[in-house]
Structure formats: C-alpha cells, structure tokens
Amino acid sequence: MKQPCPQRFLPPIFIILIPMLAFAFFTGCDSGPTGAQQERATTTATATAAAAIPDQLRLAEIDGQPVTGADLKKYLGLFKDPQSQLPREPAACRLLLEHLVNRKLLLEAATRSGYDKLDELKKHGSLGPVEKETIILRAFLNDRISRPATPDKTEVSAYREKHPDLSLKQAREALAAKKQKALFRQLMAELRQEHKIVIHLENLARLPASGS
Numbered sequence: 001m002k003q004p005c006p007q008r009f010l011p012p013i014f015i016i017l018i019p020m021l022a023f024a025f026f027t028g029c030d031s032g033p034t035g036a037q038q039e040r041a042t043t044t045a046t047a048t049a050a051a052a053i054p055d056q057l058r059l060a061e062i063d064g065q066p067v068t069g070a071d072l073k074k075y076l077g078l079f080k081d082p083q084s085q086l087p088r089e090p091a092a093c094r095l096l097l098e099h100l101v102n103r104k105l106l107l108e109a110a111t112r113s114g115y116d117k118l119d120e121l122k123k124h125g126s127l128g129p130v131e132k133e134t135i136i137l138r139a140f141l142n143d144r145i146s147r148p149a150t151p152d153k154t155e156v157s158a159y160r161e162k163h164p165d166l167s168l169k170q171a172r173e174a175l176a177a178k179k180q181k182a183l184f185r186q187l188m189a190e191l192r193q194e195h196k197i198v199i200h201l202e203n204l205a206r207l208p209a210s211g212s
Helices: 012-017 019-029 034-043 049-051 069-076 088-113 120-122 131-145 153-162 168-194
Strands: 058-062 065-070 198-199
Touching: 019 088, 034 058, 049 069, 058 088, 065 069, 065 088, 069 088, 088 168, 088 198, 120 131, 131 168, 153 168
Parallel strands: none
Antiparallel strands: 058 065, 058 198
C-alpha cells in the first residue's frame, strides 16, 4: 500500500530533529523511490543489521572529513520507531545517508553562526550531545525558515482565493508549509554548494542490509 504524502508540510525543525520524518517525507514525496518502496524499506529493516555496520567504514566525506559507519549508527540511534533502522534497498540507504550529511551541514552552519552559544544552552549544565544539537538546530531553523515563512494577511487572502475550500487557519498553515518547504530546500542547496561532498557508493553497498 502506497503511503500518501502529507497534506501539510511538517516544519523543517521537526524534519531535522526527528530523522524518521525526514526520511519518510523527502523520499516519499520527491523524486526517487516511491512511497511503496519506502514502506518496504522501513518495514524490512532490522536493528541487528544496523548494529553490524563497521564503525570505521567511510561512507562519505564533507570537505575531506569522513562520515563513517559510527556516525550512521549514531544517527539511527535518534530514531524512535523500531522499524526505522537501516533499510534493505541501496537507494533508500543512500537517501538516509544524504539526510545524515544534511544534518551535519546544518549543525556546522548553526555553530558557525554562533548558535552553540545560546543562552538556553548555558542554563543547562548537564545536557548531552544530542540534546545540545536539538536546541541548536531548533533555534537555527526557527530563524532561517519558520519565521521567514510566516505568511501575512495579504498572502493568506490570495491563497484562499485559489483554494476556497480551505478555512483561514488551513490556508495559513498550507501557505506557511509551502514557504517552509521552499526555504528549506534553498538553504540545503546553498549549504551543499559551500562544501565538497563525496558519497562512497562502493562502501555504501557494503552496509549489512543494503542489497540483502
């Protein structure tokens, strides 16, 4: 059964902070594997395969810095759904790796912009690395995407004229979602242009679940 794409685009904040949503949305709604393929990829995943990923396996490079199997396992550890482990299909594995790369690029950009010095971080002395990253990304994406995507009354009115079936609230949310989506893609395109990214397909094929 093919998974329908969401009617409303989830705010990029949640997409980056909750990897499963990024994987499901961007692979299911954009070009690439179909929703049905993604459903099969996630439902056939196993925790055993993820645990078997070699830590030193070099999967990608960002400006010469390796993205390893250990990084991928750490990323998979953020997933809450037990089905959201390493997918079997090689194409889905690559998309998952691309999302990990995107997350690293966003964290680097946020840190470069000073978001690692937020007052919110200073208030908590016992935050773990993942908690710190979550706060940093949330603030960064709020400023770069969520706030700029807030539509004004004129935009909402014009949108409702084209979509008279929507209530005022629905129109506002749908328009904000559309703008968020565009801003998110623009931001990622800019960040990826700033860095040299290499994906090691030959090593990606060595992941324990891919192609099995």
